[in-house]
Amino acid sequence: MSESSRKIFKIIAERTGHEHEELNESSYFEDDLNIGEMELMEILTEIEEKLQVDVISEKDNIETVGDLIDLVDEQLE
Secondary structure, three states, X not given: OOHHHHHHHHHHHHHHOOOHHHOOOOOEOOOOOOOOHHHHHHHHHHHHHHHXXXXXXXXXXXXXXXXXXXXXXXXXX
């Protein structure tokens, strides 16, 4: 697991109250984690600030935790 994915999992867990073990790359934000659009925006904003990436502009393409990790990893390469 990359350093960026560890940070992403940590942010999601802290923001949602889910245990880190409950999260995986195939988890859907809405269906599996019950994360609404406003909460997702807060998560994306924090990720942008901490990792210095642009993910909010791609929010319509982010359905799973893996989608978010892939997007961040692409920008950090």
